[in-house]
Amino acid sequence: MTKTNILNKKMFIIAEIANTHEGSINKLHEIVNKAIKTKTDAIKFQLFTAKELLVKNHSEYESFKKLEFSNSEWLKVFKKIKKHHVKICADVFSKERAAFAHKAGIDIFKIHSSDMNNYELIDYIASTQKPILLSCSGCKLNEIDNAINRIKIKGKSQIILMHGFQAFPTKINKIELNRIKNFQKRYDLPVGYMDHIDGGSKLAKIIPLIAMGTGAFVIEKHITRNRSLKEDDYESSINPDEFTEMVKLLRKTEKILGNDSFELSQEEQEYRKKMKKIPVAKRTIKKGQKIKKRDINLLRYENYVEELNVLDIIDSVAKKTILKDNPFNMKNIEKKNKVVAVLACRVESARLFAKPMQFVDNRRILDSMISQLKKSKSIAEIILAISENPGNEVFIDYARKNKLKFVIGDDTDVLQRMIKAGEHTNADIIFRVTTEDPFVYWEIIDLVISDHLKKNADFTYTVDLPNGIGFELINLESLKFSHKNGNKRTRSELVTEYIFQNKSQFKINKYNVKKQLRRPDIRLTVDFPEDLILVREIMSKLKNKKIPRFQEILETLNKNPELLEINDKHNEEAYRNWL
Known part of the structure; x- marks a missing residue:
């Protein structure tokens, strides 16, 4: 089985459908079609039955019952998405639902924070070896510790911790983006951000960019077919055209941030060649003369490629006479071995x-x-x-x-x-x-x-x-x-x-x-x-x-x-x- 590495791209973007479909299969297909066009990396669904979430006498039991889809309906949705090479991510709330999702060929599992202590579910998902988004919303550190340890013991799944919680919508002063760095430092794992601020706010497309700059590798954002309809989960959702714009901004930000490598770009190398001072002879040095610190000057020199460190030149011997202001190189000095x-x-x-x-x-x-x-x-x-x-x-x-x-x-x-x-x-x-x-x-x-x-x-x-x-x-x-x-x-x-x-x-x-x-x-x-x-x-x-x-x-x-x-x-x- 080939394992998916969702961090092959530096930034991985997920369009969260949640319950914006309101239990209508037609609405679900409509929002999926629109999500595909946004150029998102993945589309995420919540796969559940009401009995997997709530006790029967719960006030919201019947509401959740109306949001259910049959397995055959889900399979048709997944088939459509796979044709467009978009990955499928699923929140699952029972081992049975996870087994269905795995068999259906979903790419990424998400373990909802409500199941952080559901070890039967965690163990099964870990055994699939598929990437796992581990939601840390409202979880205590010992719960997160235990879940991570179980996943590592049961399999070799890629683990991405997900920060952020839903308050329909979440207030700006409760986002706590600095927690991303704290998670990274504590667990040495990649961290993603689930954005739930007011979808109508000017910051709805900006907060994910800030999260990316803070170190988030994954951005999960709610999408709805039309915010003005105020359908389920609209509070933190944005429209498809806004989601498309957010994806473009994230990709541009990705380029701005660059990578962690210290490899110099071609442009930076040209700048270095033009601006860098290099060691040149402060005075004419005769063949066989031992070169001392007093014999070396640092000055810019046009069209010089080879570079030697001053410390490598000191105490080396001139192979031939080096004229004043001429650069030192391997042809004119006998360099000591470092x-x-x-x-x-x-x-x-x-x-x-x-x-x-x-x-x-x-x-x-x-x-x-x-x-x-x-x-x-x-x-x-x-x-x-x-x-x-x-x-x-x-x-x-x-x-x-x-x-x-x-x-x-x-x-x-x-x-x-x-x-x-x-x-x-x-x-x-x-x-x-x-x-x-x-x-x-x-x-x-x-x-x-x-x-x-x-x-x-x-x-x-x-x-x-x-x-x-x-x-x-x-x-x-x-x-x-x-x-x-x-x-x-x-x-x-x-x-x-x-x-x-x-x-x-x-x-x-x-x-x-x-x-x-x-x-x-x-x-x-x-x-x-x-x-x-x-x-x-x-x-x-x-x-x-x-x-x-x-x-x-x-x-x-x-x-x-x-x-x-x-x-x-x-x-x-x-x-x-x-x-």
């Missing part, structure tokens, strides 16, 4: 969610790793290469909090993210370790870097170490070559697979550790819950030592061999599994 640790981060995983953010003691795996990498004198910088998919904002917050540089890029093209990070930091050599490894053999990092430079290698890797403790060094140019000539698989998290498959095209260097440290039978990476348990046990035995040495970890496992049984079923040949 090593940058690039940590590829994403929350998605088939086996253990958000692995880098799991705690090993009172610190996260990412905390532990970074503290070890900082022990190296040869690693100039550490940068996060973060997936652009929703939910990965947690890594952006982490980078900002810890004053780390970061780039954002394609979720599956990990190699491109690595290259982007290297270019962002002016790196020559990329230090690579996977971000689910709480232990790094940090004591040898500088020795391996020195060996990589001494042997003029394109790619260096450690061998025969426990799975999850080794690392790699790859020249940035080698990564670029791999990306250009590789395929989808070699551009994935298998970053160096192209190099291994094409060894004749690269100068590859193996770094061998001492014989007594060669333990590929040990698994110290965190990919399964059992791996995490083992790491926590090791840290506990080491009394949560901040930066343990590899020898100490090895001694702990030798003294407590039973620990290795914890994740033994997941242990494969160490190095190939690490790749």
